[in-house]
Amino acid sequence: MADKKEVKNRIEKLKELINHHRYLYHVKDQQEISDAALDSLKKELFDLEQEHPEFITSDSPTQRVGGAPLKEFKKVPHKQRMFSLNDAFSKEDMEEWLKRISRLLTEEEKNAVDFYGELKIDGLAIELIYKDGILETGSTRGDGFIGEDITQNLKTVQSIPLQIKTNEKELVVRGEVFISKKEFEQINKAQEKKGLPLYANPRNIAAGSVRQLDPKITAARKLDSFAYDVLLPGIKTHEQKHDLLKELGFKTNPHNQYCKSLEDVFYFYQKVGKLREKLDYEIDGTVVMVNDNALFEKLGTVGKAPRGAVAFKFAQSQATTKVLDVKIQVGRTGAMTPVAVLEPVQVSGITISRATLHNEDEIRRLGLKIGDTVIVGRAGDVIPNVIKVLPELRTGKEKEFVMPKACPSCGTKLEKTDGDIVWRCPNPNCFARQRRSFYHFVSKSAFDIDGLGPKIIDRLLDEGLISDPADLFELKEGDLVGIERFAEKSAENLISSIKEKREIPLAKFIYALGIRNIGEETALDLAHNFGSLEKLRDAKLEDFDAMANIGPIVAESVYEWFSAKDHAKLLDKFLKVGLKIKNPKKQALGKLSGKTFIFTGSLDSIDRNLAKEKVRDLGGKTTESVSAHVDIVVAGHEAGSKLDKAQKLGLKIINEKEFLQLIA
Numbered sequence: 001m002a003d004k005k006e007v008k009n010r011i012e013k014l015k016e017l018i019n020h021h022r023y024l025y026h027v028k029d030q031q032e033i034s035d036a037a038l039d040s041l042k043k044e045l046f047d048l049e050q051e052h053p054e055f056i057t058s059d060s061p062t063q064r065v066g067g068a069p070l071k072e073f074k075k076v077p078h079k080q081r082m083f084s085l086n087d088a089f090s091k092e093d094m095e096e097w098l099k100r101i102s103r104l105l106t107e108e109e110k111n112a113v114d115f116y117g118e119l120k121i122d123g124l125a126i127e128l129i130y131k132d133g134i135l136e137t138g139s140t141r142g143d144g145f146i147g148e149d150i151t152q153n154l155k156t157v158q159s160i161p162l163q164i165k166t167n168e169k170e171l172v173v174r175g176e177v178f179i180s181k182k183e184f185e186q187i188n189k190a191q192e193k194k195g196l197p198l199y200a201n202p203r204n205i206a207a208g209s210v211r212q213l214d215p216k217i218t219a220a221r222k223l224d225s226f227a228y229d230v231l232l233p234g235i236k237t238h239e240q241k242h243d244l245l246k247e248l249g250f251k252t253n254p255h256n257q258y259c260k261s262l263e264d265v266f267y268f269y270q271k272v273g274k275l276r277e278k279l280d281y282e283i284d285g286t287v288v289m290v291n292d293n294a295l296f297e298k299l300g301t302v303g304k305a306p307r308g309a310v311a312f313k314f315a316q317s318q319a320t321t322k323v324l325d326v327k328i329q330v331g332r333t334g335a336m337t338p339v340a341v342l343e344p345v346q347v348s349g350i351t352i353s354r355a356t357l358h359n360e361d362e363i364r365r366l367g368l369k370i371g372d373t374v375i376v377g378r379a380g381d382v383i384p385n386v387i388k389v390l391p392e393l394r395t396g397k398e399k400e401f402v403m404p405k406a407c408p409s410c411g412t413k414l415e416k417t418d419g420d421i422v423w424r425c426p427n428p429n430c431f432a433r434q435r436r437s438f439y440h441f442v443s444k445s446a447f448d449i450d451g452l453g454p455k456i457i458d459r460l461l462d463e464g465l466i467s468d469p470a471d472l473f474e475l476k477e478g479d480l481v482g483i484e485r486f487a488e489k490s491a492e493n494l495i496s497s498i499k500e501k502r503e504i505p506l507a508k509f510i511y512a513l514g515i516r517n518i519g520e521e522t523a524l525d526l527a528h529n530f531g532s533l534e535k536l537r538d539a540k541l542e543d544f545d546a547m548a549n550i551g552p553i554v555a556e557s558v559y560e561w562f563s564a565k566d567h568a569k570l571l572d573k574f575l576k577v578g579l580k581i582k583n584p585k586k587q588a589l590g591k592l593s594g595k596t597f598i599f600t601g602s603l604d605s606i607d608r609n610l611a612k613e614k615v616r617d618l619g620g621k622t623t624e625s626v627s628a629h630v631d632i633v634v635a636g637h638e639a640g641s642k643l644d645k646a647q648k649l650g651l652k653i654i655n656e657k658e659f660l661q662l663i664a
């Protein structure tokens, strides 16, 4: 998106959509899209604004905090603004964050920067003001400047001390109130019994509970709290603030931890991720703070968030991204499956770049157009799918998807029987339906792609990821997500071994095509005879007939293969996806020029394939069948029937030693 106007337009649309969903959530207590999807939109907006700061406006959701205070509550202005945090979702985001803040630090500060890692509780931020050690006011964050007075409600939370031992005239403490997973379930059970709507998550209940006008309701819901900040000058590190809070009798999270470096932060994040299930309250990630309070202050704030802290969140189970294209894939039964090609995006910690759309009806149900922004997830936590289209973000350039009339693999007219929702290719010889040709294509003597056996080919075809061998070269790691038994590591390995085979000698390529009657030897002969794929494609039947080692049946089957329209299309596609075919070196008039060799028996000092190569390098030819065309027979140990036949034909026979002298 290089065009400035497009960027500005996108930012405007994102702001509008995010504000709409925030309003629903905070004011109407409704939710139309998941937190994860909303976070994903906010992240896109944040990133765009980072790249184009000239488009940041004060009304941007990235510049605002929380929700507006409710009218029913008394307002409490905060002495210092209560910020919220920017999100990070990956190591790269964290490295980017450190890079951004490092630019504002001196060399010395940069080297000394360390962190404090905390658990990010899925609750509601609160502020407590103690006057002469007595809890006087408790409030919500509100819009960051003004919160709601919920003192009476917070006084019902057992872990919030009503009185603390301090000499400070006034002490401001900040923290989080939340509800346990167990309590959440019980409240929802009670709601269900009464026929009332269920709460979406524990945070909703916590927020709803502290904002009750009747403190008795709040008291009935066993809220808990953690303190994480105290506004008191003269404390050197954030870690020491936590120590002080603990001393004062506040509940602090025992899993919080000092981190010396970003490496330590990653380790902490991983540890917390494993802990998540075992905790009796919900967390959605970690909070990482610059530990040195002076540095933290120096870094200042940008918009609604301090630069010195970041919410390093867990992988999200949903994200938003763009549909770049819709492709049709052909299954084993000839079924056509539309697949959305996506701008790569992380979902549950894995990058996905495709999502199945199942069939034409599903595309209609979603109302999906090419170019749309969509919410994607992973069905059953595995198969990437499109959950919802966000038509609000359309620019007018989106394109309607049209189901093709013909099979993209073989060109046959598609059929759909009454009552079926799937279009099918009726051609039983359709490339996409012929699995054996795929197995042959990747086999040892052909493309020899590591880790790509028949089982994986079957899966790729069944998932509709490939419909002809050229598609293999367009696979991306993200495409393999969701394929059963496909670990991330093996996906990476497979993609890189396919990449390695992007360059292939012409002879191997011809062999890989699986043309009837063409073995390795004939493929070599064809490669040397024609020298390039173009010449081979242009060849007439008599050109093949004229070749010494090729009989009329073979000549015809090669000619027929190269004349077929769908094969021509396939060959064009190979070139389009970037396959490089290496032409054989022009045969110099070597000293074996014009001579045809045959090998029989085993050789001691040279591999047979290498020996054949030497012969070809020197201008000679090799063959597998004994005939009068053979000039020299190389006989190794235990030579068999070929030797007998050669003797009968009176051919010239030499041993290994003589052969070595010949090629020396």
Ligand SMILES: [Zn+2]
Binding pocket: 330, 407, 408, 409, 410, 411, 412, 425, 426, 427, 430, 431, 432
């Ligand atoms: Zn077909």
